[in-house]
Amino acid sequence: MSLGKASMAQYTAESYTDNDPLPAWNNGKIKQAIISYIQQITDSTSTHFIPVIDRIATFDNDGTLWAEQPLVQELFILYQVKKMVEKKPALKNQQPFKAIIENDTAYFKNGGQNAILELVAATHTGMTEDEFEAAVKDFFSMAIYPGRNVPVKQITYQPQIELLNYLRANGFKTFICSGGTVEFVRSISEELYGIPKYQVIGTTFKYKFNDSTVTIMREPASKLSNDKEGKPVGIQMHIGQRPVFACGNERSGGDIAMLKYSQSSKYPTFQLLINHDDAAREYAYQEKDNASLKAAAKYNWYVVSMKMDWKTVFVKEP
Amino acid sequence: MSLGKASMAQYTAESYTDNDPLPAWNNGKIKQAIISYIQQITDSTSTHFIPVIDRIATFDNDGTLWAEQPLVQELFILYQVKKMVEKKPALKNQQPFKAIIENDTAYFKNGGQNAILELVAATHTGMTEDEFEAAVKDFFSMAIYPGRNVPVKQITYQPQIELLNYLRANGFKTFICSGGTVEFVRSISEELYGIPKYQVIGTTFKYKFNDSTVTIMREPASKLSNDKEGKPVGIQMHIGQRPVFACGNERSGGDIAMLKYSQSSKYPTFQLLINHDDAAREYAYQEKDNASLKAAAKYNWYVVSMKMDWKTVFVKEP
Known part of the structure; x- marks a missing residue:
């Protein structure tokens, strides 16, 4: 079948x-x-x-x-990293922000699942639900899907x-x-x-x-x-x-x-x-x-x- | 107010x-x-x-x-204990079943929250969802509320x-x-x-x-x-x-x-x-x-x- x-x-x-x-x-x-x-x-x-x-x-x-292709949530992670670094520039010298800013794919390849989870936690937690909801709303109001434009x-x-x-x-x-x-x-x-x-x-x-x-x-x-x-x-x-x-x-x-x-x-x-x-x-x-x-x-x-x-x-x- | x-x-x-x-x-x-x-x-x-x-x-x-007064879920626990002991009489010599069968309130008083959790786990888990649902359905089809009859x-x-x-x-x-x-x-x-x-x-x-x-x-x-x-x-x-x-x-x-x-x-x-x-x-x-x-x-x-x-x-x- x-x-x-x-x-x-x-x-x-x-x-x-x-x-x-x-x-x-x-x-x-x-x-x-x-x-x-x-x-x-x-x-x-x-x-x-x-x-x-x-x-x-x-x-x-x-x-x-x-x-x-790619996952929308991955786009949101990139968006959050950019926004967080703009707000607090010192973050660009800290992992996992540094690896994203410098496009250091080896960092995530070597770090495996743990590095990914670290990145997700850094961009999705440490804030209230209300703050997270506002961030996601901002993202969706302007985000463009790569490739399809x-x-x-x-x-x-x-x-x-x-x-x-x-x-x-x-x-x-x-x-x-x-x-x-x-x-x-x-x-x-x-x-x-x-x-x-x-x-x-x-x-x-x-x-x-x-x-x-x-x-x-x-x-x-x-x-x-x-x-x-x-x-x-x-x-x-x-x-x-x-x-x-x-x-x-x-x-x-x-x-x-x-x-x-x-x-x-x-x-x-x-x-x-x-x-x-x-x-x-x-x-x-x-x-x-x-x-x-x-x-x-x-x-x-x-x-x-x-x-x-x-x-x-x-x-x-x- | x-x-x-x-x-x-x-x-x-x-x-x-x-x-x-x-x-x-x-x-x-x-x-x-x-x-x-x-x-x-x-x-x-x-x-x-x-x-x-x-x-x-x-x-x-x-x-x-x-x-x-009492909690309905407490009545269900008593019902489950009775049913489980009927099915496997050896349980009446094991805690926490023994304490329930013998009305040993001191067991739960002394054991505190842990003894209660042990009792809840013994009567609510170790089975599939389908088995649990069937047990609860049986209970509700016949249970009488004490005091109000x-x-x-x-x-x-x-x-x-x-x-x-x-x-x-x-x-x-x-x-x-x-x-x-x-x-x-x-x-x-x-x-x-x-x-x-x-x-x-x-x-x-x-x-x-x-x-x-x-x-x-x-x-x-x-x-x-x-x-x-x-x-x-x-x-x-x-x-x-x-x-x-x-x-x-x-x-x-x-x-x-x-x-x-x-x-x-x-x-x-x-x-x-x-x-x-x-x-x-x-x-x-x-x-x-x-x-x-x-x-x-x-x-x-x-x-x-x-x-x-x-x-x-x-x-x-x-």
């Missing part, structure tokens, strides 16, 4: 000229499967019916709802926005389940995806409530890592039940556990994996070990070929 | 015979203040208007939405159910923010309060995803303690913004930080503290240090006298 589904011959099978819920999706097997699934699980006379309270959908963010807010995928709307129109609660840090994603989830802050699950730092200032301080220690096996755990902590619809993408194997977890629901389920195979309109990249596509083949998940399944890729400019 | 508000003279001020949103509340200052607040913050021409997306309400559970599901407060409905009818998302363990509360939140699982915040254990069985294992270690200063932290992790409406109760000071945090919102806010002063219809008890009532006086929170503000206390039998 999987990629074999997306042969071009299938794209003339059916057309949805009237009331098409997914106009940015080409008419192929995957679009038909999504629509057929939704029709069945919302039909109260069907044995596949799912009560509204259990219509839970979870979506990864980077590479699933918007582009990830558009505001970062314009790198979301039009077919996925339609899919989120379609699910919600059919009684679903849509959640983001991201490896990114949760407040970063929350800052744009409502505007870009129509998903409120409280339906975003992500990686979190440690927090400390300051009783005298009545603020929450962001501390430089990780509390929950919401990636790979951490995603089902994040879902349990936040939602408390298995999603019946889950969508991720291939790149790092980060969504395999979430898709498996969804598939173990007692209800009929739907798993979707985005394959980045569109060098012309987006990017083409693959996992080293191909673990996500292998899992999709093994467990019968639907694999979206961006090239063939998506009529348009990015949202239109506002 | 605070308790002075609730003199009997105020309870004839106004009547809501038609379309009363809070019929189980006596017509007094607190009921009027709630209704006036809701009218202002939903009026788009008012300077007090709050956009729907920011209408977040958080409620404590024990002593705020249902009775807490009614099913546990009938100890919720009718005025609070009305308040939750009233808030939701005015665009609020209602969350439970409980010191109890989160899955325990989630198992009845929809049925008793109309609050879905994903809008319940609580104390959590550590979880581990088992990839081969595709289940989540509950491990005997605390991950998040959602009480006192832990409540604003739990709110940040789960909701990502300050609630504008918050309600707790006096007993342990467990809700003070949540009410303060709510009050620090940029929007007009409302804080409500339930005072258990009704020995005849419910229970009358006070904190040793009176910290919650003192905080209510200091910060101008509304204090609900169960005796005077609530026309009826418990929900009617179904």
Whole structure:
């Protein structure tokens, strides 16, 4: 199954000229499967019916709802470093700021995961939630996505926005389940995806409530890592039940556990994996070990070929 | 302010015979203040208007939405011990089961917080989420509340159910923010309060995803303690913004930080503290240090006298 589904011959099978819920999706097997699934699980006379309270959908963010070459959160880190050094020039002689300013990639290569975490902590913590939120808001108001030369807010995928709307129109609660840090994603989830802050699950730092200032301080220690096996755990902590619809993408194997977890629901389920195979309109990249596509083949998940399944890729400019 | 508000003279001020949103509340200052607040913050021409997306309400559970003498979760612990010992009789010679079976209160008195945590871990962890959910469901299907001799599901407060409905009818998302363990509360939140699982915040254990069985294992270690200063932290992790409406109760000071945090919102806010002063219809008890009532006086929170503000206390039998 999987990629074999997306042969071009299938794209003339059916057309949805009237009331098409997914106009940015080409008419192929995957679009038909999504629509057929939704029709069945919302039909109260069907044995596949799912009560509204259990219509839970979870979506990864980077590479699933918007582009990830590079990760937007990496752009924010560079932005924060620049801003912090402007404010306090002495920082440019301190690591990890020094390595960023001097474009010293060896520093991060040699330092590995620890150097990256040090950089994330330096730019994301040691401030209150309110201060962090203001910094992220500033970033999004001006950030440009490299290579595409558009505001970062314009790198979301039009077919996925339609899919989120379609699910919600059919009684679903849509959640983001991201490896990114949760407040970063929350800052744009409502505007870009129509998903409120409280339906975003992500990686979190440690927090400390300051009783005298009545603020929450962001501390430089990780509390929950919401990636790979951490995603089902994040879902349990936040939602408390298995999603019946889950969508991720291939790149790092980060969504395999979430898709498996969804598939173990007692209800009929739907798993979707985005394959980045569109060098012309987006990017083409693959996992080293191909673990996500292998899992999709093994467990019968639907694999979206961006090239063939998506009529348009990015949202239109506002 | 605070308790002075609730003199009997105020309870004839106004009547809501038609379309009363809070019929189980006596017509007094607190009921009027709630209704006036809701009218202002939903009026788009008012300077007090709050956009729907920011209408977040958080409620404590024990002593705020249902009775807490004793805590329902304590009843569940006794139920679990009995069931576990029936299944494996050798447990009755092991602590902490032995102390419960033999009613050895000294064991817990001497062991302090550690002995309690050992008991909670023994009855709440070492199983999958699915197994725990089944155990809680069994418990709630048969448990009787001591002293009142009614099913546990009938100890919720009718005025609070009305308040939750009233808030939701005015665009609020209602969350439970409980010191109890989160899955325990989630198992009845929809049925008793109309609050879905994903809008319940609580104390959590550590979880581990088992990839081969595709289940989540509950491990005997605390991950998040959602009480006192832990409540604003739990709110940040789960909701990502300050609630504008918050309600707790006096007993342990467990809700003070949540009410303060709510009050620090940029929007007009409302804080409500339930005072258990009704020995005849419910229970009358006070904190040793009176910290919650003192905080209510200091910060101008509304204090609900169960005796005077609530026309009826418990929900009617179904």
